[in-house]
Amino acid sequence: MSEGPPGAAESIRVVLADDQPLVRAALRMVMAETSDIDVVGEAGTGEEAVRLATELTPDVVVMDIRMPGLNGIEATERIAAGPATAHVVVLTTFDDDDYVYGALRAGAAGFLVKDMALEEILAGVRVVAAGDALLAPGVTRRLIKEFAGRPATASPSRPLTAITDREREVLVLVGSGLSNAEIAERLFISVATAKTYLTRLLAKLGARDRVQLVVIAYEAGLVTAAR
Structure with a gap:
């Protein structure tokens, strides 16, 4: 700036x-x-x-x-x-x-x-x-609805083996368009803890931001139109 x-x-x-x-x-x-x-x-x-x-x-x-x-x-x-x-x-x-x-x-x-x-x-x-x-939650949901019906990538561009089960849960919710507050409510954790999980996911998956996490979740087949 x-x-x-x-x-x-x-x-x-x-x-x-x-x-x-x-x-x-x-x-x-x-x-x-x-x-x-x-x-x-x-x-x-x-x-x-x-x-x-x-x-x-x-x-x-x-x-x-x-x-x-x-x-x-x-x-x-x-x-x-x-x-x-x-x-x-x-x-x-x-x-x-x-x-x-x-x-x-x-x-x-x-x-x-x-x-x-x-x-x-x-x-x-x-x-x-x-x-x-x-990437507003409502817009995220629209994108997922449009693209989740398409065949998922055979092998995700980033392996998900390094993330924990809890982090995978958070990734699914991020990919579904939930905000940090909504993720916290869904998983019965604090917003600060939700942010911590998000930070860990960004680091482990080499993602730049929340938008890229949505893309990763889609490509890995973690998000479907039914979610």
């Missing part, structure tokens, strides 16, 4: 990547009215988004999925695998579910829906900039 005057809060540096100039203009205008978010660059293609993520070192890249040439999923994957430290949030519509799942696997920290209220989009940018995952 950029430095401000002494005593001032740091601004969240954002790159907007969308091939529709009107979408970028609308987002830029609403972000310009905030005191804590600065748009430092705009990209109309995936290639430009990757370049700006490296050159401008933003905190967040708001990434459209459908762009000419290098699409948002491919751009997200390159940013996640490269030297850039930006968190990527993909922009989607609810008929883009296939793309959303691909973006999460590519390393996106979450996603925003294009018809969300502007204040919700701003809140999402702040959540991701703080290092948290933007």
Whole structure:
């Protein structure tokens, strides 16, 4: 995040990547009215988004999925695998579910829906900039419902042999879209203990965030549409 005057809060540096100039203009205008978010660059293609993520070192890249040439999923994957430290949030519509799942696997920290209220989009940018995952329980459940009916990956990308039975229980609940408070209530533990289990899972499975745990749970076949 950029430095401000002494005593001032740091601004969240954002790159907007969308091939529709009107979408970028609308987002830029609403972000310009905030005191804590600065748009430092705009990209109309995936290639430009990757370049700006490296050159401008933003905190967040708001990434459209459908762009000419290098699409948002491919751009997200390159940013996640490269030297850039930006968190990527993909922009989607609810008929883009296939793309959303691909973006999460590519390393996106979450996603925003294009018809969300502007204040919700701003809140999402702040959540991701703080290092948290933007994957609301209700949206998680929608993704699981859409994808759980598909054949599970034969061998999960990360072995689950290192986790305990209790940690596996927590992973199933995370994958089902439950919040820490809901997990604590379900397992009759404190929220702090639920957070501890989550931290252990992230470390043991080499996951970046809660979003990736959801993907792992799905790929391992731990979450089904019946849950």
